[in-house]
Amino acid sequence: MVETSNLSYTYDNSEALVFPDISLIPGEHMLVIGPSGVGKTTLLYLMAGLLPTLKGTVAIDGTELNTLSRKEIDKFRGEHIGLIFQQYHFIKSLNVSDNLRLRQSFPKNINDTKRRYELAERLGLTQHFEKKVNALSHGQQQRLGIALGLIHKPKIIFADEPTSNLDDSNCTKVIDLLKEEAKICKSSLLIITHDQRVKSHFKNQVVL
Ligand SMILES: Nc1ncnc2c1ncn2[C@@H]1O[C@H](COP(=O)(O)OP(=O)(O)OP(=O)(O)O)[C@@H](O)[C@H]1O
Numbered sequence: 627m628v629e630t631s632n633l634s635y636t637y638d639n640s641e642a643l644v645f646p647d648i649s650l651i652p653g654e655h656m657l658v659i660g661p662s663g664v665g666k667t668t669l670l671y672l673m674a675g676l677l678p679t680l681k682g683t684v685a686i687d688g689t690e691l692n693t694l695s696r697k698e699i700d701k702f703r704g705e706h707i708g709l710i711f712q713q714y715h716f717i718k719s720l721n722v723s724d725n726l727r728l729r730q731s732f733p734k735n736i737n738d739t740k741r742r743y744e745l746a747e748r749l750g751l752t753q754h755f756e757k758k759v760n761a762l763s764h765g766q767q768q769r770l771g772i773a774l775g776l777i778h779k780p781k782i783i784f785a786d787e788p789t790s791n792l793d794d795s796n797c798t799k800v801i802d803l804l805k806e807e808a809k810i811c812k813s814s815l816l817i818i819t820h821d822q823r824v825k826s827h828f829k830n831q832v833v834l
Contacts, residue, residue: 627651628673628782628814632814635668644830645669645682650814652781655805659825660834661671666818667712669834670784673816674707675699682732686782704733708780708813710804712787716759716772722746722770723755727827729774741777749773765796772803779811801827 628650636642643665650656660799671677671682675691680724684691686706691699703709716725730736746752749769754762763771768788775783785804787795801817801824808815817824825831 627685627687628816629683629685630669631671631683631685633669633672633678633679633684635665635677636674642681643668645672645834648673648816648832650710650782650816653808653812654830655808655828656830656832657824657828658816658832659822660818660820661779662820664834666820666834667786670786670816674709674784675703687770701733704777706781708775708778708783709782710775710783710785710788714767715768715774716767718759719738721756721758722751722762725759725770726773726777730775736778738816740775741779745773745777745807748807764791768792768800772800772807774810776807780814781811781813783808783811783813783815784813785817787819787821788817789819789824794823797821797823798827 628648630645630648634642635642646666658666658669666676670681717728722794726742727737730738746755749772751766751769751773754766759767788800788804792800806813
């Protein structure tokens with residue numbers, strides 16, 4: 627369970643970004659929607675422990691992130707949180723399979739070939755397994771980004787603008803895929819977006 631309370635964040639010389647309290651229960655899907663610049667990515671970074679909580683709290687399964695060391699937060703995130711970013715974080719000189727293998731190896735040294743194949747199959751990446759990331763199309767890179775966020779079966783999935791730059795058909799496909807993977811892994815799913823098309827896919831919404 628992810629719970630935030632009285633959370634706000636101030637970048638240097640800027641006005642404070644103030645967030646409503648979020649409560650994401652296990653297995654639940656939630657959409658956080660709001661215009662560009664309102665602080666969606668900042669909120670996601672705070673919930674994932676990528677930014678320190680300067681004011682307010684973020685608790686995951688009852689543990690407040692600000693009581694953990696950076697190392698403990700990194701380990702927790704590596705094990706239990708799946709992050710799907712707007713910008714991809716690949717090792718471009720490695721192929722698809724090795725990128726997935728590398729992600730599996732942190733923080734627990736897992737080498738689960740079956741999981742890699744099954745996930746790649748569902749994401750339509752099997753035929754590109756041996757290709758270097760540089761040789762993938764934009765859409766294939768996006769699906770690899772999703773695969774990297776899900777390969778370790780995280781109990782919480784955070785996705786930042788997963789449908790930006792997609793046409794309507796691919797937008798629906800990506801949302802369906804995230805929901806399906808969340809169901810398979812029994813994960814909570816929180817998507818942040820300014821994409822109004824995504825609204826109709828989620829009952830549970832928080833507006834920033
Ligand atoms: N590293 C930073 N240093 C200073 N200001 C920042 C930094 N990152 C973000 N901001 C500012 O904080 C505000 C919120 O940014 P954030 O990226 O969280 O918004 P967002 O809602 O995710 O925007 P978008 O939809 O355009 O991605 C913006 O005004 C942005 O300029």
